[in-house]
Amino acid sequence: MRLAWRVVEFQVYHYRRTWQSSVVGTVVFPVLALLVLGIGVDRLIGASDALGGIRYLDFVAPAVLAGTAMQVAATEATMPIFVGLRLTRTAEAMLATPIGPSGLVDGHLLWICLRTATASLVLFGLSAWLGVFTISTLVPVLGICLLVALAHAGPLLAYSVRQDTAYGLVAISRLFVLPMMLGAGTLAPVDLMPPFLAYVARATPLWHGAQLCRAAAGATMPAWTIAVHVGYLLAWAGIGYAFARRTFNRRLGL
Amino acid sequence: MTGDDEAVRCSALTKTFGARIAVDRLDLELRAGESLAVIGPNGAGKTTTIRMIACMTRPSSGSLRVLGLEPARHATVIRHRIGVVQQHNALDRELSVLDNLRLYGRYYGMSAAEAERRSRHLLDFMKLTAKADAGVRQLSGGQARRLSIARALINDPALVLLDEPTTGLDPQARQMLWQRLRTLRKRGTALLITSHYMPEVEQLCDRVLLMADGRIVTSGHPRDLVARHCSREVVTVRLRVGDPRPEPAALSGLGDFVATVGDRVVVHTPDARTSLRALGDLLTPEAVHVRRSSLEDAYLRLTGLNLTEERR
Numbered sequence: 001m002r003l004a005w006r007v008v009e010f011q012v013y014h015y016r017r018t019w020q021s022s023v024v025g026t027v028v029f030p031v032l033a034l035l036v037l038g039i040g041v042d043r044l045i046g047a048s049d050a051l052g053g054i055r056y057l058d059f060v061a062p063a064v065l066a067g068t069a070m071q072v073a074a075t076e077a078t079m080p081i082f083v084g085l086r087l088t089r090t091a092e093a094m095l096a097t098p099i100g101p102s103g104l105v106d107g108h109l110l111w112i113c114l115r116t117a118t119a120s121l122v123l124f125g126l127s128a129w130l131g132v133f134t135i136s137t138l139v140p141v142l143g144i145c146l147l148v149a150l151a152h153a154g155p156l157l158a159y160s161v162r163q164d165t166a167y168g169l170v171a172i173s174r175l176f177v178l179p180m181m182l183g184a185g186t187l188a189p190v191d192l193m194p195p196f197l198a199y200v201a202r203a204t205p206l207w208h209g210a211q212l213c214r215a216a217a218g219a220t221m222p223a224w225t226i227a228v229h230v231g232y233l234l235a236w237a238g239i240g241y242a243f244a245r246r247t248f249n250r251r252l253g254l
Numbered sequence: 255m256t257g258d259d260e261a262v263r264c265s266a267l268t269k270t271f272g273a274r275i276a277v278d279r280l281d282l283e284l285r286a287g288e289s290l291a292v293i294g295p296n297g298a299g300k301t302t303t304i305r306m307i308a309c310m311t312r313p314s315s316g317s318l319r320v321l322g323l324e325p326a327r328h329a330t331v332i333r334h335r336i337g338v339v340q341q342h343n344a345l346d347r348e349l350s351v352l353d354n355l356r357l358y359g360r361y362y363g364m365s366a367a368e369a370e371r372r373s374r375h376l377l378d379f380m381k382l383t384a385k386a387d388a389g390v391r392q393l394s395g396g397q398a399r400r401l402s403i404a405r406a407l408i409n410d411p412a413l414v415l416l417d418e419p420t421t422g423l424d425p426q427a428r429q430m431l432w433q434r435l436r437t438l439r440k441r442g443t444a445l446l447i448t449s450h451y452m453p454e455v456e457q458l459c460d461r462v463l464l465m466a467d468g469r470i471v472t473s474g475h476p477r478d479l480v481a482r483h484c485s486r487e488v489v490t491v492r493l494r495v496g497d498p499r500p501e502p503a504a505l506s507g508l509g510d511f512v513a514t515v516g517d518r519v520v521v522h523t524p525d526a527r528t529s530l531r532a533l534g535d536l537l538t539p540e541a542v543h544v545r546r547s548s549l550e551d552a553y554l555r556l557t558g559l560n561l562t563e564e565r566r
Contacts, residue, residue: 006360010346013357017348089344093405096308096338097361098330253310253329 003099007107008114010094026075026119030068034061034126037187050189054219061132062141062213063186065123069145070152070206072116074177077108077156078169085161085252092252101248109153109241116149117142127217137216144216147233148209154240158247180206205236259286260322261413261444262307267316269302269468276302278468279316286412289435289445291455291476294465295557300448301341303465304415307446308338321412334362337406337414341421343398345390345405352377352386355405362409369408376404379434396427403431413444420454432457452550462549464556471556476549483555484547485510485522489529491539493517500536508532511555522547522555 015022038057051059084091094104124141127133133141156172163169180186183197184206190198201207208229215221215229262284269277277299284290292300305311307320309329318325320332345354352373359369377383380400385393393401399419406414419435420428435458439445449455455462456476463473472479489509493499500519505512509523519537523529526544533539 003361003363006357006363009360010357013353014346014348088347089340089342090346092342093340093344093358094361095310096333096336096340097358097409098333098363099361100309100330100333253312 001106003103004106004110007094007099007103008110011107011111022075026068026072026115027122030064030071030119030123031126034064034123034130037064038127038130038132050192052219057130058132058217058219059189059214060187061123061127061130062217062219063210065120065127065141065145066148066206066209066213067181067184067186068119068123069116069148069209070177070180072119073112073149073153074156074173076112076115077153078160078172079166081108081157081160082163082166082169086164095252101251101253102245104252105157105241105244105248108157109150109244112149112153113146116145120145132217141213141216144209144212144233147212147230147237148205151205151209151233151236151240154237154242154244156240157244158240161244161247161251180204184210186210205233208232258322260319261286261288262318262320262446264307264318265316267303267306267318268314269299269306269311270314275468277306277313280465280468280470282463284413284444284446286444287439287442288461289439289447289459291459291462292446292448292465293450293452293455293462293553294471297467298465299468300465301417304338304417304446304448307413308336308415309333310338334409335412337409337411339403339406339414339416339419341417343402345398345401347390350387350389351382351393351401354390354401355408358405359408364408372408372410376407379407380404381430396423399423400427400431403434407438411443413446414438416445416447418448418450420449420451428454452548452553456549464553466557479552480547480549483552485524486547487523487526488545488547488551489521489523489526489533490543490545491519491521491533491537492541492543493519494538494540497538504536508536522551 037060041060042056045056048056081091091104095101099107120142124133124138128135159172160169183193184201184204186206190201190207193201211221212226212229215226262282264280264282267277267280267282268275280299280303282290292303294300302311306313306318306325309320309325309332312326321335323332325332349357355373355376356369359372360366364372374383374386377386380403382397382400382404385397390398390401399422403416403419420431423431432454435445445458447455447458459476461473462476462479464471464479472483474482495517499514502514505514505519509521509529511522513520519533521529521533530542530544
């Protein structure tokens with residue numbers, strides 16, 4: 001784990017020079033989405049029966065937090081890995097050092113956690129200012145966001161390391177990340193969707209993360225449901241992590 | 255070879271990618287303070303061999319020990335003690351020269367102060383001190399290559415693997431790098447070098463291992479390989495444009511080895527004067543060049559003078 005922090009140190013140095021390119025997608029866009037959806041759409045539709053009588057802002061803001069966590073994971077676990085291994089080869093250079101493939105996975109996951117935490121803090125602050133969360137829920141909300149990020153990061157790292165061209169990364173962004181961002185019970189309740197799509201939405205880790213964030217924001221939810229959501233995300237994170245390490249070691253090392 | 259000075263030892267080392275055999279039953283030994291060149295055409299298996307030794311890819315079969323340790327069980331320990339210069343510089347173009355070195359030192363578990371001290375020492379060693387705060391984008395090709403090699407030395411490695419270290423460098427930069435590599439060897443560092451540049455191999459290496467299609471074709475000291483596989487002298491005759499190419503049978507008696515390559519006839523011969531007299535009876539050359547045979551001649555003779563379709 002000590003060596004994984006050295007990967008984070010590299011990422012911090014690198015990020016100091018390149019933060020402008022990613023901050024738009026992982027902070028500015030979610031903030032704008034929160035303001036437009038949470039305030040604009042909220043004023044348009046008000047409290048709806050379909051939402052159980054709560055404000056649209058209270059429904060959508062927790063999902064924006066969870067969705068942003070997924071977006072950070074998708075951003076950091078795909079193109080930077082591909083570029084580092086196939087184009088600049090800086091990640092490949094790390095493989096010849098004690099970092100090795102496992103350290104590369106651990107380091108990237110740590111970095112994704114840090115990036116998720118910072119982006120989530122900004123959104124949590126704005127949401128709390130809008131009255132969605134109370135300050136006391138900061139730690140659980142951050143924990144949920146980290147869990148959502150890790151649930152996506154492991155499988156995406158494993159996927160990215162297998163790509164020889166960038167086409168596969170564009171496909172995963174357009175075919176999975178964007179549809180999940182829009183349809184995994186984020187902007188509207190899954191109960192309003194056709195039954196088949198509702199099942200698909202409930203199978204996504206993002207829906208479970210969004211539901212947990214809603215629970216943290218005060219939505220009524222039985223304890224066993226919360227346990228199922230947490231367990232589902234933990235399973236994705238754990239299996240994804242094991243899968244990522246195995247794939248990295250097979251593809252890039254011993 | 256005793257365990258203490260063993261840098262690399264492999265036996266029947268094989269690597270396959272699907273049905274393709276990249277390295278086929280390779281035997282290799284390298285001691286501390288020794289310099290070994292692995293040469294061969296593109297696709298011969300040189301880089302794959304380096305990657306196996308660097309614990310960057312798993313051998314398919316055979317045995318491999320690096321610094322007395324098995325990569326399959328001690329990869330991290332081995333990586334701590336080796337340096338790898340890959341074909342691509344793989345420098346971070348967003349960072350400064352010094353930061354590229356410092357951060358790399360941190361991967362080896364060095365403290366920030368130790369990484370800084372080693373980085374500045376290596377910048378001095380590679381004559382890059384004036385560029386310490388420059389961005390990598392501002393470096394020339396030669397400077398970037400020197401930085402890449404400096405980075406591979408950050409952990410004071412016992413074994414350095416260099417994959418085509420001077421490709422694309424100007425003669426001054428190449429000479430300077432050779433001097434630095436000789437210094438390392440004198441200090442007891444083992445060097446394993448792949449190269450397509452035969453004068454480099456003759457300058458730097460105690461032994462040469464020639465590979466083709468994943469297999470060892472021959473090995474030995476550069477001078478021994480030349481003596482074993484070449485005649486004393488090489489005559490190269492360039493034919494006039496439009497002249498008919500001579501029949502191979504007509505040239506066969508000109509020397510120990512005769513080949514036509516494009517508009518040139520190459521003759522390996524123990525006596526250039528006799529061969530030239532015989533050539534004069536057969537051809538009207540535009541230019542004639544006579545020289546002592548070199549490792550490149552041995553290389554070309556063993557691997558084929560012409561670029562073959564599968565090696566292109």
